[in-house]
Amino acid sequence: MKTNIFIILGRRFIALLENLSKMFLMLGETIKCILTNPPRPQIIYEQMYKIGFLSLPVVLVTGAATGGIIAVQTYYQLHKLTMESVVGIIVGLSMTNEMGPVLTALMVAGRVGAAMTAELGTMKVTEQIDALYTLATSPVKYLIVPRFVASILLIPLLTVFSIFIGIFGGYLVGVKMLGINAVFFMKNLREFTNPTDLANGIIKSVFFALIIVMVGCYKGFTTEGGAEGVGKATTESVVIACITILIVDFFLGIVLF
Secondary structure, three states, X not given: OHHHHXXXXXXXXXXXXXXXXXXXXXXXXXXXXXXXXXXXXXXXXXXXXXXXXOOHHHHHHHHHHHHHHHHHHHHHHHHHHOOHHHHHHHHHHHHHHHHXXXXXXXXXXXXXXXXXXXXXXXXXXXXXXXXXXXXOOOHHHXXXXXXXXXXXXXXXXXXXXXXXXXHHHHHHHHHHHOOOOHHHHXXXXXXXXXXXXXXHHHHHHHHHHHHHHHHHHHHHHOOOOHHHHHHHHHHHHHHHHHHHHHHHHHHHHHHHO
């Protein structure tokens, strides 16, 4: 029984390493294509619209709700110590360093990452990607590079929007609803939240964008098994991307701070 468990774990580990190596090869090919033979800008603009503009409503709602929840929870705890003015500090630091980039990435992974995998997976099982190879056309250039560029550019921008709308939501809840002094809220926010905190959130979002686009595209390109396989690949893509984002966030938090 023990031997069987070790064999299963060993095979899973080897499969994981194989998938990681193939993903890094795909990443290398993508970067090479960007530098040497990029696609037409119109293709990239289309992906920027899908990834950035269409994701903006859900990101803004998530950011505003998060900022408000942080303000409410911290207020009721700090009110016991008559330290309500510290709420502004906690809202600012939480949104810039952690909640803004992480929640934005998770929401985008659920929306954009799933869409990437489903679209590319459908093309894979219907042999459209194989047809591109047959026509001597690079699928990486036309399918992965536009999504890669759009994700790397716009997910950090979405994160910035989420951070600022989250801080604004925390201000509205804290000052207008809970009665925190507006001067103390803004004074503490400005003193203890600096550009470095915003930079940390943006740096994290770049890594998260890389994870979302590469996992989504890789799972789409390796989809097998028809419609059922597309559904399975889409689910795996979202789960893997979200778990990887949380793990990478932990290590980036140690490195950046």
